Amino acid sequence: MTQTASLRAPGLAEIEALAHQAFAALPDAFRGRCDGLAIHVVDFPDDATLMEMDCETEFDLLGLFRGVGLAQSGEIATGQMPNAVWLYRRPILDYWAEHAETLGDLVTHVLVHEIGHHFGLSDDDMARIEAAADLD
Incomplete structure (x- = not known):
């Protein structure tokens, strides 16, 4: 068997493990404002999400935050689904x-970017948080 024949793409569980590792490495102040946040990893966004986000293909979206952002009020209403980040394995x-970036760095970037939408953070804020996580 050749070396390339034995290679395989990381599965859902492996991407989920990277996401949880990335989340755990984020600064306490950042994680503390994510109480109850669910992290989901699926292969692709569903059709409704693709239409809502005006995607041309199922590979256009790496991740998505769903929920009520702190900038909107931050309060979860009765019956509302909990805040969640969706990471899309195949597009990632x-x-x-x-x-050239490592898979761990990419998962961290997508996770921080999506949680950043919950906070109303700027791209500069998100870059500082990623640098503080320093998973390498």
């Missing part, structure tokens, strides 16, 4: 295959 792997 596709992006990873074409770029």
Whole structure:
């Protein structure tokens, strides 16, 4: 068997483990404002999400925050689903295959970016948080 024949793409559980590792490495102040946040990893966004986000293909979206952001009020109403970050494994792997960053760094970037939407953070704020996580 050749070396390339034995290679396989990381599965859902492996991406989920990277996401939880990335979340655990974030600064306490950042994680503390994410009480009850669920992290989901699926292969692709569903059709409704693709339409809502005006995606041309199922590979256009790496992640998505769903819920009530702190900038909107931060309070969860009765019956409302909990705040969640969705990471899309196949688009993440596709992006990873074409770029030089490690898979862990990419998962961290997507996770921080999506949680940042919950906080109303700027791109500069998100870059500082990613640098503080320093997973390497």
